[in-house]
Amino acid sequence: MDLGANYEIDRTAEFILSRNFTRVALQFPDELLKDSTRVVRALRDQLRLLRKCGTEQSGDNNKDIRFFVMADTTYGSCCVDExxxxxxxxxxxxxxxxxxxxPTTTLPAFFVFGKASINVSNCVENLSNYALTNGKSIVVLYGLExxxxxxxIREALLEASRLSESKSELEVLFADVKCPVMNPSDDHKNSNGLVGPASDCTDHSTFGTAPANNYSIGGLTWSIPDGQRMEDYLLFWIGSDNSAFANVVLxxxxCDIVRCDATESCLVTDVSQQKRILKRRYYLVEKAKDANIIGILVGTLGVAGYLHMIHQMKELITAAGKKAYTLVMGKPNPAKLANFPECDVFIFVSCAQTALLESKEYLAPVITPFEAMLAFDRGSQWTGAYVLEFRDLINSCPLKVRNGSEEARFSFFHGGYVEDFDLQEENGGEDNEGTLALANATEKVLQLRDNPKSLIKGTAKSGPEYFAARSYQESFAKRKNGYEPHEGIMTKLEKQVHGKQCMLLRTGKSIFSESPPGF
Known part of the structure; x- marks a missing residue:
């Protein structure tokens, strides 16, 4: 592997020197960390050569440049760890x-995608053969590596189309990459506030199409002719089955989608497994509708617009008559979220490629901001469209003020109609502060009516009320006095904690010296 070419040492050194940076952070993912010392050494050597040339011309370029290697990112490694x-x-x-x-919030960034190996002739053969047999226009998307x-690939495809005996003309559109230099001070914004690519950093060269409607996803941009839709095109993905590909599929x-696996040099036409994720996401949306206490997980502190999205989620949850808590904990995992059992569902505000968390191991579902809008905006219906970029949701859907006299909704999980908490009660609770508010919350524990098929209300609408209603609190207090409740009424968590308690009492250690299993 050519280190200089793969890590773009020359371009990186020119970027650093042209901006007069003296303190530079180098962010490596885990799989590339082994090359970090060699990259730093190569950058220093290249900067030394550029300085010599610059000193001969201007004599004013002798500042010392320090490098800092970041190995463990705060959140996902795909985002800039500001x-x-x-x-x-x-x-x-x-x-x-x-x-x-x-897009970044405060610091400029320079992106080095790397150069993964690929069999160009095999990729062109798969692309041309599938294009001729399918008959649809094709948009070629790919991993940035x-x-x-x-x-x-474009040149080889043009040559193959000339030599082909088929009379049908290939209509293939290649996506372009956004500019690898990102500066938060001069982000190009369009009328709806979304960040777009700089015009001088993209190449709209296609054959068989004329640019009109612009699309962007995962750092790629492309245009299709006016009057056509994306559903009219076949998507041809070049790369591995990773988070970027899942973002495209969802x-x-x-659209019809096929994937050219560059590592295996084969064509994968079955992406039903990825599309099956939509069924799981719809299930989580329906489950989130029954939630009363929602935790907003901050999954990024650097992506532009994340604060706006958090405030928008708070307004949405409050308008739905529910309680919201904002949680900042770095990379989420089941053990961390288990410390918040009062939350019925979590909303993960992060970049598009880390937004989907497999929540089967979590005690509560983890959904995206788009799914939260479907769940908590009364009357909204899922049309099949799916949005993972939370920046595309900002100011796109106006919040609807909930009416206190609104009719009950049907819950698929309860098998009956459910009445959400009244908005007036929520507003009334905001007027009380301090001890009075806590006392009022702990006294209100809503109960199911005698008829299980009648109207159902939620069981808790705040953290204090949830903890006041926990069944095992009284059991622990009675155990200290020598009372042992019947095993049939013990919850699973009680059994785990009680077993830990007995073991620790025998050893003479404190009951709180260790955490219960799963925490």
Whole structure:
């Protein structure tokens, strides 16, 4: 592997020197961390050569440049870790490896995608054969690590179309990569506030199409002619089955999609497993509708617009008559979220490629902001469209003020009609503060009516009320006095904690010296 070419040492050194940066953070994913010392050494050597040339011309370029290698990112490795970089007082971040190209908030960034190997002739053969047999126009998308080979694939495809005996003309559109240099001070914004690519960093060269409608996903941009829809095109993905590909499959779930596996040099036409995720997500949306206490998980502190999205989620939850808690805990995992059992569902605000958490191991579902809008905006229906970029949701859906006299809704999980908490009660609770508010919350424990098929109300609408209603609190108090409740009424958590308690009492240790299993 050519280190200089794969890590773009020359371009990176020119970027650092041209901006006069003196403190540079180098962000590596785990799989590339082994090359970090060699990259730093190569950058220093290249900067030394550039300085010599610059000193001969201007004599004013002798500032010492320090590098800081960031190994463990605060959140996903695809996003720029501005938090870690600011801890080192860095002036910019050089990001290596797979990236979502989400816009930064405070620091400029330079992206090095890497150059994964690919069999160009095999890829062109699969693309041309499938295009001729399918008969649809094709949009070619790819992982950013294969961006360096797209020019060769385009040229080889044009040559293959000339030599082909088929009279049908291939209509293939190649997506372009956004500019690898990102500066938060000069983000190009369109009328709806979304960040778009700089015009001088993209190449709209296609054959068989004329640009009109612009699309963007995962750092790729492309245009289709006016009057056509994305459903009219076949998506041809070049790369592995990773989070970027899952983002494409879910966002364009109405399109036919095939994948060219560059590592195995084969064509994968069955993506039903990825599209089956939509059924799981719809299940989580319906389950979230019955939630009363919602936790908002902050999954990024660097992607532009994340604060706006958090405030929008709070307004949405409050308007639905539910309670919201904001949680900042770094990378979420089942053990961390288990410390918040009062939350019925969590909303994960993060970049598009880390937004989908497999929540089967979690005690409560973890949904995206788009799914939260479907669940908590009364009367909204899922049309099949799916949005993972939370920046696309900002100001796109106006919040509806909930009416206190609104009719009950049907719950698929309860098998009957459910009445959400009244909005007036929620507003009344806000007027009380301090001890009075806590006392009123602990006294209100809503109960089911005698008829299980009648109207159902939620059981708790705040954290204090949830803890006041926990069944095992009284059991623990009675155990201290020598009372042992019947095993049939003990919850699973009680059994685990009680077993730990008995073991610790025998050893003479404190009951709180260890956490219960699963925490």
């Amino acid at each position: 938090v870690g970089a600011l801890h080192a007082d860095a002036e910019c971040v050089v990001h290596y490896g797979h990236t979502c190209l989400s 294969y961006a360096h080979s797209i020019k060769h 966002t364009f779930n109405g």
